[in-house]
Amino acid sequence: MGHEEELEAYRSQLLESLNSRPEIRSWSDPIQVYVNERRVGELESAGIGAMLQVQCVDHIETVQLRAEDGTLLGGLTAPECGYRTDRVRLSADTVELSVHNLAQGGTLSALFTPAPSFWSRAWKSIADVTDRVVARRPEPALAYGMRTVAFTQALLAIAVVGLVADRITTGRTSDRTPSPVVQTATLSPAPAVDMAKFEQQLGELARMQAKVDDALGSQQKGVVQLQQALVKLSSTQESFESNVLTVREEIEKRLETVGRETDRQTRQMASRGRVEQEQLEAAIQNLTADNHRLAKEVVSLEEYNQVLKTKLQTAVASASKAVDPSPERLLKMADSLQATQQQMPFLFWVTFSDGTSQESIDKWVYEMQGHKGAVSEGWQEVRIVPPAVPPDRFLEQIRGEKIVKAARIGQ
Amino acid sequence: MALTRMHNTLSKSHVMADRMVTVNRLEEVVSTSDEFDQVVSQALPMLLDRATGYTKRFLRETGQWNDDIEHEKFALRWGSEYLERFLVCGRSEVPCRPLFLFDSLVAKQHSKPEPFCYHPDLLRPLGRFLDGLVARAVVSRDALIALYHHSYGWGAGDVIAVTGLNGLESQRIYKNFRRWRESGWQRTMDEVGLTKAELAELGHQQQRQRQRFNSEAERLIRVAQAHYRKSEPDHYPCLSRSQWGDMFAQGYGCDYRIWHLALCLDCMQTAWGLGSSGSLTGEKPRLELQVRP
Numbered sequence: 001m002g003h004e005e006e007l008e009a010y011r012s013q014l015l016e017s018l019n020s021r022p023e024i025r026s027w028s029d030p031i032q033v034y035v036n037e038r039r040v041g042e043l044e045s046a047g048i049g050a051m052l053q054v055q056c057v058d059h060i061e062t063v064q065l066r067a068e069d070g071t072l073l074g075g076l077t078a079p080e081c082g083y084r085t086d087r088v089r090l091s092a093d094t095v096e097l098s099v100h101n102l103a104q105g106g107t108l109s110a111l112f113t114p115a116p117s118f119w120s121r122a123w124k125s126i127a128d129v130t131d132r133v134v135a136r137r138p139e140p141a142l143a144y145g146m147r148t149v150a151f152t153q154a155l156l157a158i159a160v161v162g163l164v165a166d167r168i169t170t171g172r173t174s175d176r177t178p179s180p181v182v183q184t185a186t187l188s189p190a191p192a193v194d195m196a197k198f199e200q201q202l203g204e205l206a207r208m209q210a211k212v213d214d215a216l217g218s219q220q221k222g223v224v225q226l227q228q229a230l231v232k233l234s235s236t237q238e239s240f241e242s243n244v245l246t247v248r249e250e251i252e253k254r255l256e257t258v259g260r261e262t263d264r265q266t267r268q269m270a271s272r273g274r275v276e277q278e279q280l281e282a283a284i285q286n287l288t289a290d291n292h293r294l295a296k297e298v299v300s301l302e303e304y305n306q307v308l309k310t311k312l313q314t315a316v317a318s319a320s321k322a323v324d325p326s327p328e329r330l331l332k333m334a335d336s337l338q339a340t341q342q343q344m345p346f347l348f349w350v351t352f353s354d355g356t357s358q359e360s361i362d363k364w365v366y367e368m369q370g371h372k373g374a375v376s377e378g379w380q381e382v383r384i385v386p387p388a389v390p391p392d393r394f395l396e397q398i399r400g401e402k403i404v405k406a407a408r409i410g411q
Numbered sequence: 412m413a414l415t416r417m418h419n420t421l422s423k424s425h426v427m428a429d430r431m432v433t434v435n436r437l438e439e440v441v442s443t444s445d446e447f448d449q450v451v452s453q454a455l456p457m458l459l460d461r462a463t464g465y466t467k468r469f470l471r472e473t474g475q476w477n478d479d480i481e482h483e484k485f486a487l488r489w490g491s492e493y494l495e496r497f498l499v500c501g502r503s504e505v506p507c508r509p510l511f512l513f514d515s516l517v518a519k520q521h522s523k524p525e526p527f528c529y530h531p532d533l534l535r536p537l538g539r540f541l542d543g544l545v546a547r548a549v550v551s552r553d554a555l556i557a558l559y560h561h562s563y564g565w566g567a568g569d570v571i572a573v574t575g576l577n578g579l580e581s582q583r584i585y586k587n588f589r590r591w592r593e594s595g596w597q598r599t600m601d602e603v604g605l606t607k608a609e610l611a612e613l614g615h616q617q618q619r620q621r622q623r624f625n626s627e628a629e630r631l632i633r634v635a636q637a638h639y640r641k642s643e644p645d646h647y648p649c650l651s652r653s654q655w656g657d658m659f660a661q662g663y664g665c666d667y668r669i670w671h672l673a674l675c676l677d678c679m680q681t682a683w684g685l686g687s688s689g690s691l692t693g694e695k696p697r698l699e700l701q702v703r704p
């Protein structure tokens with residue numbers, strides 16, 4: 001064959017393949033989506049609705065939809081600024097493409113809508129499953145089950161919704177978005193078989209979901225425990241700011257780590273393609289282990305809290321005399337201080353609200369099991385047995401009394 | 412004799428006249444997608460020649476042209492590629508004048524830094540085979556998966572083990588293999604214009620000069636992979652062994668693994684053994700180019 005003929009044969013071949021339009025059938029395989037000739041994701045399309053959203057830092061020039069074998073199914077070219085929408089028909093199914101280009105970049109949303117079919121029968125049970133998930137995590141932008149990936153250059157982020165057996169989505173980007181769903185392996189012309197398989201998978205999915213729920217529940221319990229510990233800590237340490245701050249920072253740090261951990265595991269669990277039962281169980285074991293770890297952390301935090309409390313009391317009691325702030329020294333001082341405090345009465349000075357009768361003053365002192373001392377410039381000295389709470393806390397309490405106008409320790 | 416010649420001249424001028432009509436029609440405004448399809452589908456040969464002509468000119472002007480059949484084929488291949496995109500995407504541009512839209516689409520392609528993977532060695536049969544394979548892998552998942560077979564001689568089970576896939580994802584791999592064997596491979600060979608004779612010759616070399624064949628193939632596939640990897644999602648760069656390890660161990664990045672490992676010989680070496688669950692504990696894989704699917 002001469003070059004001329006070879007070339008002509010090649011040309012005819014190319015023309016022939018250009019002439020033959022893609023085979024019309026129901027697309028049971030995922031549809032590959034390309035933006036500016038880069039692959040950005042896929043639309044799961046086995047008879048179910050699916051949606052793909054893509055954000056680009058560059059303008060979207062072209063969008064292409066391709067079958068797994070590479071056949072170009074449809075696409076559009078978009079204007080530099082503004083909107084372009086198009087509906088690509090694939091047999092009875094449709095993909096609605098919508099591009100919005102702005103000066104800062106573009107967004108694409110591709111919505112796959114299958115031809116109405118027996119699948120609609122399954123909607124209800126699917127909705128039950130998804131509703132449970134939706135109830136758990138309401139934030140739509142980054143709910144787990146969506147794959148969100150940061151792109152380094154051209155593409156900023158892509159989020160895939162509407163997934164497969166073990167991928168459950170929670171986000172609904174628009175009202176038109178069909179419920180996120182479950183996909184069986186193939187949509188064959190034998191619906192009865194498929195239906196049975198589908199229902200079975202749906203059952204499995206529900207069970208899996210329940211497990212995930214449990215795991216998440218216990219994980220969240222751990223977080224709640226930590227939060228309680230945090231609340232307890234901060235309520236008892238108001239007057240020892242610096243130490244409290246350290247603890248709080250530490251707790252927040254841990255909470256953050258735990259939160260991130262929870263979040264990461266959650267998202268990973270949901271978005272991880274087709275999770276098998278075993279993998280799921282392993283993940284749950286991990287969560288349980290994490291929970292144990294959390295519980296231990298709470299205990300140790302509480303222990304630390306006790307230590308701090310002791311330090312706090314002694315440090316405040318000796319605040320005026322303390323010269324050496326080292327904790328060991330403070331503790332020693334606390335011991336001796338406590339010993340002396342037991343023998344010495346606690347002195348403080350109060351003034352009373354205008355019009356308070358002497359009788360109610362006496363009654364008040366009596367109720368405190370105290371004794372009146374000197375009176376100086378309207379201030380009454382009161383002696384009591386050392387209070388259980390730190391002095392300034394005690395003064396706060398006193399000041400809160402109805403008849404007390406002011407209270408202080410020194411003269 | 413004279414009659415035949417006259418007839419030929421007549422039909423030739425008839426063709427010319429037809430062509431003028433087609434061109435004129437393409438310059439007019441079409442206002443619906445259906446009208447677009449109709450007008451354009453009648454003008455495919457003319458549009459193919461037009462796109463091929465532009466591509467030749469581009470190659471000439473960028474110093475990449477040679478007067479030989481390889482370059483002619485290359486220009487035809489890309490002309491057809493542009494035309495395919497025009498057929499599918501152009502219909503969303505209505506109302507428009509198809510001819511001008513077509514010209515601008517081709518011009519836009521050629522204004523890119525690297526509109527296609529050009530390398531003189533990729534124009535010869537082995538290069539064309541590899542270029543076609545890798546180029547197709549970018550747009551077809553079947554071809555992507557088949558790339559594992561063509562590069563290392565693996566079957567579906569090996570691919571699943573190496574990339575560490577799970578149940579459902581595996582089913583898809585078997586389907587990819589089947590479709591590739593049934594039609595994908597032939598279609599790709601047709602697309603790059605590899606003749607039966609050329610394919611037979613490649614098969615010969617593969618059998619007889621195995622080492623030379625494979626080392627040449629490795630050199631060329633690296634050129635193609637480096638070019639086409641740019642079509643991968645941007646967030647799929649090369650990774651270190653520990654990064655790959657994390658991904659395999661934690662079971663995420665399924666897509667990442669499939670895409671990148673098929674298109675990167677080096678990362679395949681780096682990530683070797685991470686997903687194989689003991690079944691593939693041999694030496695690191697070397698390129699063993701397979702011509703047939």
Ligand SMILES: [Zn+2]
Pocket residue numbers: 648649650671675677678679
């Ligand atoms: Zn790599």
